[in-house]
Amino acid sequence: MTTNRGRKALLLALSAATVAGAALAGGGTAAAAAGRAGATTGLTWGDCAPAVRPLPGQQCATLSVPLDYADPDGERIPLAVSRLPSTRPEARRGTLMVIPGGPGSSGVQRLGQKGAALAKEMDGAYDLVAFDPRGIGGSAKARCGLDEGDRWMMTLRSWPGAGGGIDENVARSKRIAEACARNGGAMLRGLTTANQVRDLEQLRKALGERKLSAWGVSYGTYVAAAYAERYPHRTDRWVLDSSNDPDPKRVARGWLEGMAQGAEDRFPDFADWAAHPDRADEGLRLAERPGDVRAVVMDLAGRLDREPHASVLPGAPGEPARPGPPLTGSMLLQSLQLALYSDGFFPSFAQLVTEALDPQGEPVLPRELAGAMPDDAAAITVGVICNDVNWPASVPAYERAVAKDRERFPLTAGMPANITPCAFWKGGAVEKPVRITDRGPSNILMIQNLRDPATPYSKGMGMRRALGDRARLVSVDHGGHGVYLGNGNACGDQAVTRFLTGGVRPDGDVLCR
Template sequence: MRKQLLVALAAAALTATAVPAYASPTKSAVNWGACPADVPASLQCASVEVPLDYRNPDGKKISVEISRLPSTEPAKRRGVLLLNPGGPGGLGLALPFTLAQLGVPASLLAEYDLIGFDPRGIDHSSPVNCDLKPDQMSFTPRYAHNREEVVQASAAAKQIARQCAASASAAVLPYLTTANTARDMDQIRTALGEAKISYFGLSYGTYLGAVYASLFPDQTDRFVLDSVVGPTGVDLTTARRFAEGMQDRFPDFAKWAAVRNGIYGLGATPAEVTANFSRIADKLDQHPAWGVDGSIFRLGTHSLTYQTQTFPVLAQAWQALLGNQAPPAGVFQPRATGPEQSQRATMLSVVCGDNAWPRSISTYQRNVVEDRAAYPMIGGATANVWPCAHWPYQPIEPPVQFSDQGPSNLLLVQNTRDPATPLSGALETREAFGDRARMVTVDQGGHGVGLPHLNSCGFGAVADYLVNGTRPATDKFCGAETNAAPTPQQQQAASKLMEQLRQH
């Protein structure tokens, strides 16, 4: 077993909102060794001990597992690039390997040691558990058609919250927050002997990176936030924005399917395809079949719009349902990509612990009415009651506030039609950071910009900044592109990454 590392802490106790001041060593204290068996063997791994509660740095410790893909040219190495795949609850140890498989430039692999990590609470980093049953693994509420179905969703959400409070992990859950994960990142920086870190975060990882940049501005080097969550984090507003993202993104699928009506038979026009969405959903509301009801169909369709490459899978599933046949197994209920108990428990803890959610059922009943009208495709689900409405713990500190005071070294990249993190939230984060940030907006749909096979203009901006330090002088717009199909290796790596994001 690798020797765990106790990272030096500040002598003074940390208050709920204070930022600790750590001295940066000049030499790494990390003893790299072999990774766990489920992590690619080409990576190196180590453990870093961090405080469970940063207000009590001498108290209970937990372990955070980190991984490294070393620079291919140490003489050219700039530093470390920390990575986060999103979630919250996303597995991060394999991410350096995944990025290499996606085909990032050789110059980027030379510039940095790529550093992955399982955030606190997940898999190899002191995993937690809420003893969830298989039918409780998805926290997105069911689609509510009326007030009574909101009451039913509230009861289901309350049961999940109760199970978390009764679990063996209950005492740890309140400390699984974005702010504490950001502090863990700074402990990792310290352990690695780095004065600063660079960062690439996707989806929820953009909020984590933005929180780090707010708590530790002087320790940031080049920060890239891809598919940007709004400045309030994954809260009630962000949950409701999933429905906005679906309405933004679905027309892309409707146009794609209409062009291929001769193959799939989903409609000759985008309007006909959209009408078939409602037709299938209404039918499954009345007569669920093959383990799929209207709510599962709606939310499963949403998750399959994250990548255009999954449109054929979605179209085939629709085709089967329209023909009264079973859709392919696992299409509307994604398979788990890892230790889902710890992922789900951590996700709940972060989402419910970062912000206090409304507790009145009437609030959600009003929201459901509003969002069913504004965003009819899935608004009745995403505005419904989440477990956070019954979470047994109050947040241990206020949410971190973003500020325009600090180094100007943030690059935000965002699609115009993102189904998970809509443009509206990204614009709010951009505004909050002011001159600290630049944003590259890409005229395309889907979740993710800064990956090699998605958009050459958007990815080029990311690579140019991380490798050369060249960031647009002003905000930039990238037009739509018809890209070459990804290689099989790229497609496999991207599918694994997006399959994980679909579950969160």
């Protein structure tokens, strides 16, 4: 059924939003080198651990890097690395780094998810390489020692109370910041974009490559842009997929705020889908006209805030469903925000709405929306954004911002403007954020959906302006988060493939309709 596929897709998306703790086997039997692909100076490739669920031919290794680059001879930490070697050594031109989003996503998982499709597109032009950034997946972990209730997606996302109050968010943010300061130590303070850039440069050296090519997605575009700013002549062909504004005064604070506009940009796509007559046969038609779908969703959210609806969680295979936490309006809107990432997630959200509209219905919640993240996943979720830039500390200012944001952008109910643990972060920013500029080689291709809920087009233009003539932009008339090999737009996919494999880039910015 369409609804089952949609629910499964949303579960996968939510799983990607949290960090899986899959470990890598850095040892094992070294794999045979494929031509020049084996010419590395600091990595021993071997079989990947079964938990990685490796693709055929995928190899794993461990890279040792300094915990603190200011003390290069001090403590070192391991980073999990993985690659899919080129199967055509005669066609190989270098290494393509797959840089994941987040902060908090696993590069090794990203390679597993996209590696087969990417390898097909590249046709042997590259070894495909990714690593788990420090704090993530198979790399060295950070911890905050947070209570279980402070590790839910719904609490880490800082949704205001039903009436817009933020007292509970203030108390929780302070509690999280204090726990991280008490338990995080040097490992937590080392979770920064600047260190991820330094780690990437160490990986380049270990691979024995003079230059790298890259495909960065979402937060990964900021990592890629920061690397290109610091090491411009180590970049070959550079793709930024779904960028955000790199404004060094705001960085992640601005990214979070942008999600409010992103939801507004994207919601009409869902409304068109949910009002289509075909949805009636599926039991998922929410209204007869697209313009009425918003009222259905928002009225339901208001009702759930006043009177939460009982929910269930799916049981393990062979086990019955079990009672879940009450479905609130904020949980419904968080589900919407995630569903807007891809058209494939629309059925799951429409099913959730349909079940919640029925007084006798049993809305089935994804486990990720109703359970706690692992402590290391929660630590990386807050660590990077709080370490990268200083955040305002005035509680009254957040109260005013939330009230204004709720009025302008009801679909996100003030969450993007709300207080976070960064307001109470001990020590503030670890170092000054990088300023992305137009200085350097003109070898960057940006690609951006017009209706992206997470990195809205208007924010992506901040990156475009910063890069100037270093970049060309391919805009895609599509909704969702992530473009290349993500939404089936042949024009956009071909533009990226031509650039990476042949160096062909548009003379100017172009639009794919």
